[in-house]
Structures are given as C-alpha cells and as structure tokens.
Amino acid sequence: MSARTVDVAVVGAGAMGAATAWHLARAGREVAVFEQFEPGHIRGASHGASRNFNVAYTEPEYLAWLRDARTLWRELEAESDTALLETTGIVTHGRGRDLAAASDVISEGGFEAELLDVSAAEARWPGFRFDGPVLHNPGAGRLDADASVRAFLSGAAASGADVAWSAAVADVEVHGDDDVRFTVTDADGSHRVHARRLVCTAGAWTSKTLTGVKGVTLPTLRVTQEQPAHFRPLDPSASWPGFNHHPAADDPRTAWFAAPVYGMLTPGEGVKAGWHAAGPEIDPDRRSFVPDAALTAALVRYAGEWLPGVDATTFNEITCTYTSTVDARFVLERTGPVVVGAGFSGHGFKFTPVIGRTLAALASP
Numbered sequence: 001m002s003a004r005t006v007d008v009a010v011v012g013a014g015a016m017g018a019a020t021a022w023h024l025a026r027a028g029r030e031v032a033v034f035e036q037f038e039p040g041h042i043r044g045a046s047h048g049a050s051r052n053f054n055v056a057y058t059e060p061e062y063l064a065w066l067r068d069a070r071t072l073w074r075e076l077e078a079e080s081d082t083a084l085l086e087t088t089g090i091v092t093h094g095r096g097r098d099l100a101a102a103s104d105v106i107s108e109g110g111f112e113a114e115l116l117d118v119s120a121a122e123a124r125w126p127g128f129r130f131d132g133p134v135l136h137n138p139g140a141g142r143l144d145a146d147a148s149v150r151a152f153l154s155g156a157a158a159s160g161a162d163v164a165w166s167a168a169v170a171d172v173e174v175h176g177d178d179d180v181r182f183t184v185t186d187a188d189g190s191h192r193v194h195a196r197r198l199v200c201t202a203g204a205w206t207s208k209t210l211t212g213v214k215g216v217t218l219p220t221l222r223v224t225q226e227q228p229a230h231f232r233p234l235d236p237s238a239s240w241p242g243f244n245h246h247p248a249a250d251d252p253r254t255a256w257f258a259a260p261v262y263g264m265l266t267p268g269e270g271v272k273a274g275w276h277a278a279g280p281e282i283d284p285d286r287r288s289f290v291p292d293a294a295l296t297a298a299l300v301r302y303a304g305e306w307l308p309g310v311d312a313t314t315f316n317e318i319t320c321t322y323t324s325t326v327d328a329r330f331v332l333e334r335t336g337p338v339v340v341g342a343g344f345s346g347h348g349f350k351f352t353p354v355i356g357r358t359l360a361a362l363a364s365p
Helices: 015-026 060-080 099-108 118-124 145-158 203-210 293-306 349-362
Strands: 003-011 031-034 051-053 085-087 090-093 114-116 134-137 141-143 162-164 168-176 179-186 189-200 222-226 229-233 242-245 261-266 270-275 310-317 320-324 331-335 338-342
Touching (some): 003 015, 003 179, 015 145, 015 349, 031 145, 051 261, 051 349, 060 085, 060 349, 099 114, 099 134, 114 118, 118 134, 145 162, 229 293, 270 293, 270 310, 293 310
Parallel strands (some): 003 031, 031 162
Antiparallel strands (some): 051 141, 085 141, 090 134, 114 134, 168 179, 222 320, 229 270, 229 310, 261 270, 331 338
C-alpha cells in the first residue's frame, strides 16, 4: 500500500473542515482535506442555501464569538467576491425564554436589540402570529450555507490546500505526538497517509472515524435526522426576518410543540421552518432520508397556526443531520496529534469562521 505524508490532514469538507483548511492554508500550513462524498452532497449538515445568523444568545462568550464571526464572514465575502451574510434581522418570541433579560445581555454584547409588543410586531411583519413580547435583532441575518462552504474551500485551495473528494478515511492510528496515520480509500484504491496533525470535522461520522483511537475520548454525540420544510409565501414581496419561537409547557397554544421552532426565508425556495433537535436518532450510513410523518404533521400545524403569511399546505421538506452533545456545547479539543471539532448541535453554522480559526490554532505546533 502506497504512503503519503502531509503536515495537517482535515477529515471532512463540510463547513467546519472547510473553514479550518481556509485558516491553515492562509497561514502557510500544508493542508490536505479528505471528504468521503462528492462536492455539495446532502448527507450531512452543511448543505442548503440558508442558515440563521442568530445573535439571540445570553452567554458572553458566544456573543464575543459572534462579533468575530461577523468580521470574518465579511472578510470571506471580500476575498471570494460572493455575498454570504445578508442582514435580514431576526425575531425571537415565545414564553419559553426571558426575552427582556436576553435583550439586555445582547445589547451589552455589542448587538442591537429591541423589544416590541405583539401588535407592533405583527404590524411590521404580518406574515407572523407572535407570542409576545418579541425580541428583534436588526443586525442578525441569513447565511448562504452552500456558497459559504464553496468560498472557504476555494480560498483554501487558492492558498495551497489540496482537497480530495470521494476519499474515505478509516483506520486512524496515533503513533506519537506528531505522528498520526490513517487509510484513505478513493477511486485509485487505498493508501496510507502519515500526518503531523489530523483535524476531525467529520460531523455525524465523528464517532465512527475516531472510535478506538488511542488517547482520544469523545463525549456522547447524538446523531439525529432533522426535517425542516419550505412553505410557499402568500405574498412573494413580503419582508421575512429570520425567526425563533420558544414554547412554554404551561401554555396550551405551544405546549404541543415538538421542540422550539426556527426559520427564515430562503430566496427562491420559500419560508423555511423547522423543529430544533426533535428528529429521531439515526446511523448516518443507514438514513432513510424519509421525514417522520408525525413531525411533518406537527410542522404543518405550526405553519397553519403561527405563520399566516404562508400556505401551510404547500411545502417541500428537506432532511439533514444534527450531531449534538448533551449540553449543546461544542467539542473543540486536541489530544496528541488529533484535533476534534464536533457536536455543533444545530446552532454552530453561524460561528463557522471562528470555529475554523480555533481548530486551526489547536492544530498548530
């Protein structure tokens, strides 16, 4: 079996792997990215045209990361000459969160926040029925996920990174602090790769890739299939900020929710809405890609009751994976020559350039 030597190997070319390669290559590191599927595949968590750049966090560290992420997204836009982050605003409502307290923390964290009553919010955005009060973050927005991944990878390649598609990684072995080896299988067969560092950003395949690797201990990573849908807006010219709706268990209007709801307008596709982390646990290699009928019915009910600006009967569902930790905190760790970025729990995409920067720093000597 032939062998190849690289400085840093990145396993997985989704958002986090692409951003890590971008930072490493721009810093002059030799980087090889290995992705088991083809470009633009739909088996993971990074595909699609829309993600919320939501700033409604009450943790100061997340808000600090969001400030940096906003700067880095704009830097990537300038480098790639591609629009990636559109400022649409995001509205958050529902009695499941203390929005007055959140507003204060968000303002202190450097993002504009305003509280509106239901009537004022519904007058401004008649496509919604609101569960007041309503937190509006005008500086929040929407990211183009597919275009973002392409921009990171193109930028990494322009700085010298090598990106290999349909190249599956297996048999990872640690041989020393600066020596990690693995097998890559691609169209030309199988070969061994020796790397000084391995950054695993394999998403739903993280546990499969690293189970049994000496010294590497992963937290529980739960992989689920999620199923947002795009609903047809009744007025194509209407303004749609992104949105989050947090149910209250003691409120019969929302107690039936499967989970909190998130959504946004995806240009050309409709108003996207989905349950956050409500899907069934799955094996990523054995997915049916068939939406759960009960969750579909509940989402249609949600659209009918809370989104008067859409046709709740006309929609297209998509599926994706979440890889979640117990507390929804990210795994960003290094053990010997192995760096792990995992568990982004359905809310990591907005932080992508900062996570890539963090993983690149962990992979440094």
